[in-house]
Amino acid sequence: MTQLEISGLDGGYGSLQVLSSVDLRIEPGEYVAIVGPNGAGKSTVMKCIVGLADVMGGEVLFEGADVSGLDPEQCIREGISYIPQTENVFENLTVEENLRVGAYIADGFPQDRVRSVFDRFPALEEHRSRKAGLLSGGQQQMLAMGRGLMLDPDLLLLDEPSAGLAPDLVGEMFDKIDQINDDGTAVLMVEQNAREALARCDRGYVLAGGENRFEDTGDALLEDESVRRQFLGA
Numbered sequence: 610m611t612q613l614e615i616s617g618l619d620g621g622y623g624s625l626q627v628l629s630s631v632d633l634r635i636e637p638g639e640y641v642a643i644v645g646p647n648g649a650g651k652s653t654v655m656k657c658i659v660g661l662a663d664v665m666g667g668e669v670l671f672e673g674a675d676v677s678g679l680d681p682e683q684c685i686r687e688g689i690s691y692i693p694q695t696e697n698v699f700e701n702l703t704v705e706e707n708l709r710v711g712a713y714i715a716d717g718f719p720q721d722r723v724r725s726v727f728d729r730f731p732a733l734e735e736h737r738s739r740k741a742g743l744l745s746g747g748q749q750q751m752l753a754m755g756r757g758l759m760l761d762p763d764l765l766l767l768d769e770p771s772a773g774l775a776p777d778l779v780g781e782m783f784d785k786i787d788q789i790n791d792d793g794t795a796v797l798m799v800e801q802n803a804r805e806a807l808a809r810c811d812r813g814y815v816l817a818g819g820e821n822r823f824e825d826t827g828d829a830l831l832e833d834e835s836v837r838r839q840f841l842g843a
Contacts, residue, residue: 610673612637612795613658613764617667620650620657626665627653628819635764635797640790642827644803645816645840651799652694654816655766658797659684659691671764686714690762694769697753700742704733704752707741711756719759726755729788747778751785758789765789767798771805783809803841807831815840 613635621627627650635641643651656662657677658669664677671687679687699707708726712719727734730751736744741752750770757765770786771779783805790796800806807813807827815823815836823836830836 614670619666620653620662620664635795638793638795640796640810642806642810642813643799644806649816650819651816652768655768688763690757691766692753692757694772698741698749703738703740705737707752707756708759711759722759730755746773764795769801771802
C-alpha cells in the first residue's frame with residue numbers, strides 16, 4: 610500500500626490559496642524530496658499533511674486513511690512526525706527534556722528511544738543536560754530530528770533541514786537523514802539545496818507557483834535539461 614498519497618491538493622491559509630491540484634506519493638521506506646523556488650508552496654504541502662495549513666480541495670491519504678481533517682497531535686498518533694524549519698526546539702529546556710517532550714503521548718517514557726537517539730546523534734548525549742538554546746545550529750537541528758524520532762514514526766517530514774547550517778555541516782546533516790531512511794523510516798524532505806537533495810533521494814518533485822512541474826527519480830531530475838535550466842541554475 611502506498612504510504613502517503615496526495616491527490617489534487619488545493620491548500621493554503623484562510624482565504625489565501627497557495628497550492629493548486631498538487632499530486633504526490635510516498636511508498637513505504639522511500640526517500641522523497643520536494644524542491645523548487647521560494648514561494649513555490651513546498652512547505653505548505655507539508656503543513657497540509659499535518660494539519661497546519663488548510664486543505665481546500667483534493668485528499669491526503671496516509672496508509673489508505675484520509676488525514677486531511679486531523680490536527681497535528683492526531684497526525685503524530687497516526688505515525689507522522691514533522692520537523693519545521695525554524696523554532697523547532699524548546700530553547701529553555703535541556704536536550705533530554707526536549708526528547709521527553711517528543712514522547713509526550715507515549716505510555717511511559719521510552720528509554721530505549723532515548724538510547725537510540727543518542728546512538729544516532731552522539732553530540733546530543735554529550736550535552737544532554739544543556740539547554741537547547743545554548744547548542745550550535747547543527748546540534749539544534751539534530752535535536753529537532755531526534756525529538757521527531759522519539760515515537761519511532763513511519764514517516765518523517767523535514768522542512769529545510771540544512772537551512773542556516775555552516776557549509777561544513779550540511780553534508781553531515783544529509784548523512785544523518787540518509788541513515789534514518791536506511792533504517793526504515795520514510796522521509797519527505799523540503800530542501801533549498803536542490804542539487805544535494807535530488808542526489809540523495811529516491812524520487813523528487815519540482816514545484817513552482819503552487820503546482821507540480823516535474824516528477825522523476827532524483828538522478829533523472831538532475832540530468833533533465835529543463836529542470837537544470839529553470840530550477841538548478843545550469
